[in-house]
Amino acid sequence: MNGGDIAIDRARARLLGPAGLDEAAIGRALGHLAGGGADLADLFFETTSLRSWRLEGGRVTNGGFAMRQGVGARAAHGGHVSFAHSADMREGALQDTVRAVRSLARDGDTARQPQGIALTPAGGRHDLYPVIDAVAVEDATAWIAMLERIDQLAREHDPRIVRIDANVRAQDTTVLIANADGQMAGDVRPMTILSVMVVAEAEGHRARGQAGLGRRAGQRGFDAVSVETMVATAVRMAINNLDAIPAPVGEMPVVLGPGYPGVLFHEAVGHGLESDHHRKHLSAFDGKVGERIAASGVTVIDDGGIAGRLGSLGVDDEGTTPDRTVLVEDGVLTGLMHDRVNAGLMNARSTGNGRRQSYAHLPMPRMTNTFLANGQDDPADIIASIDRGIYATEFDGGQVDIVTGRFNFTTIEAWLVEKGKLVAPVRGATLIGVGNEALRHISMVGNDLAFDTGMATCGKQGQTLSVSVGQPTLRIDRMMVGGQAG
């Protein structure tokens, strides 16, 4: 159980107590922050600590520890947002930060002392992830043993593996959000990411493989079978890439495997449905709500409430409980993702997608867990349907141009398919397309929905966040594939 009073009590102990703050002081600061007639004003308190261990070439070569804390203060007057933050959370520094925001907003300083705002806990309890201390130093020995096990597993898999780097990074974030409407919410967000990179070498060729596991959990969240699967995935990718042939060039059908390739929908659909891009009329999907934008059978959902996924949140960074937002339903564009500022300006309500990298960053509409819902097709039939094309199972991220809707992805694991059979692994294929065209060319959707393994991150305007993406196997009839083979 997390959120609600449990999280607020922890935030009090970790954030407010050491800074000598109480709710009355926060209420006074909020009263001042909103005093200039702001439509929205909030304070975001955060403390984060991180611990990492790195194993290279069979040896634990380094470890790290980092801690940060601070408060971000924001006031919005219509579309004009003023923001300042401070690493010092004592009341004097908090008041200075609020004054900086008012000065940026050109509110002037009212002589009259504004009314303090009474705060009431909002945002209920949730079971999406546990309240634990993911960075406890006592775990060091066990984490190091796990990294050594990863090294051993990779070596045993194949003698061609010549280099293994394994990392673990555990993060513990506690947040407290209070706004001028008198709502106060807290959340405790553990996160641990385990990753491995291997290099295989044979006959003078070198190739890389990588895999990872990210969970909103501590060490107990990483069972032996999952770790073994992660290592096997990285080794298989490196060995396959040793024999990879240059990717073909040209337009062809593409099959995207289940899981991380769902980043297609994050890039090609999701970013274009973040409401800030719509309010500014920048999105390629501007004005298309209610219109058919994809083939029937295509349903895309953003859901911040899926237990254990890295995009899940008890409350978003504005204190709103995340919705399950159906973005595209059976091919028709149905929903946008809102934060409070943009929802307020667009006569909508927040969908709980207001997220920020830290207290030192402004919240924006951001995705949580974004996925294509299951269809009817058998994945084997989808591959068998290809005469000549590409089957891609792992990408190394992707990008989208919001204005044009053009996106691209580069594969790190993919195969050439001929006559329905996987012929050979191909290296470094870049897939490009335009969101609305690619969506219309989806002709088969599998029944094997899977999510990424917990390594997905999203960058927007310089802010990076963990998200989750997912999809079942699917076929896109026409997509541009670029490789080195002429």
Place this chain on the structure above:
Amino acid sequence: MSELLTQSEADLRDAASLAVDLAARRGAKARASVHHEGIAKIAVRNGEVETAERSGSQGLGITVFHDSRQGSASTAGFDRAAIERVVEEAMLIAQHVQPDVDADLPASDRLAHTGPAPELYADSPRSPDMLLDAAQVLDRAANEIAACDNRLRAGECVAVATEGLWALATSDGFCRSVQRSNDARWSVMLAHDEGGSTSAFCQSQERRVDALIPPDVLVGRAADRARQALGARTIGSRRCPVLFDPFTAAKLVGELAGALTGHAQYRRMSFLPDPVGRCVSASHLDLSEDPFEPLGLASGGFDSEGIAGSSRAILRQGAVEGLFLSTFSGRKLGMPSTGNADGFYNLRLTSSAASGDWQAMLEMLGTGLVVTEFQGGKTDPASGNWTQAIKGLWVEDGRVVHAVTDVTLASNMPAMLTGIRAVGLDVERQGAIRTGSILIDDMQVGGTA
């Protein structure tokens, strides 16, 4: 003191020295690095302020060395309790890692206890009010251009000012600090015609306000780029010569330099293995490094270990003369540090081959593809396989025919480096890197026309 900063150089040096002293009292050698930045940023669109931000960051990082083991920890707070906590954490980490004789401070006589430190700070007006004026000037210029061309619409215009301090102390008695400044402006322009919408931006970044590109020029370039990108279409798959404009060329130079870092070399994650003395690019190319350029965006008197870099050749006539080494990566490779623990300083690519301005480079290209933007892709550091989705221009007989999009380019970095035919005189600076446009004779283009 600057109005963006809330701490002084002396505060930072004191915090760094305290951290090192606390570690020394526990019998460890140590190095502490402390930074503090203050940032003001104003974004304006269509006459309205969209965001006004006062932000910044600060942090203290300590690395301890004890019995050939190292541990690192950092904190955003500089109070004594926080510093004591991170020293404790770093010592704990050092107990858990395995010994490595190469994990140690550099010899004290390698440190730049004194010596030249290039100017990195210029006193310029950086208040939020001044930035608001600057952003509004850009916004007015953008709207004036848009008013004269119904295909254009002004996007956001942004003015940002940053002032920063950095202090470094080691248990060998090294303690120096520097002050830095950075001013940036950018403008986004949207263009629309019957073929669709596109956007482009232009940015200027300097250490002093009066060196920035004038607002009308900056906005004009963004508008030109947006107009130029209209009507973009794909081209058929082919092999052809490719001209990288100075901005995309700088990214290629960055990839070359990245392959020559000690970290990539000792981990054998470089597509240029064992490069010293070897010709890795066309023999008409020179690449030089200069840490000491006054107000250079990548200048510095010493790296984060306290070792000074040097003005030197990295490539001479295509052959590698130097790598970018830290003490640790240097020891792994049996070489001394080059003072590049934080990567490379200012780099300049030059060529002795026939060359010319942008127009001359288009003529040298003849018929082929110009790359103006990388939209996404990947370089495999181990193999050098290189693939990118790009935007650009299709050129025939030295003349631009139409804008290009929805195409990919693919090759292999070692082949691209040896395939460079010319470097233009149209030199631009992108962060640490100065280069003109780069012409490569033969690359694989993927498209669908």
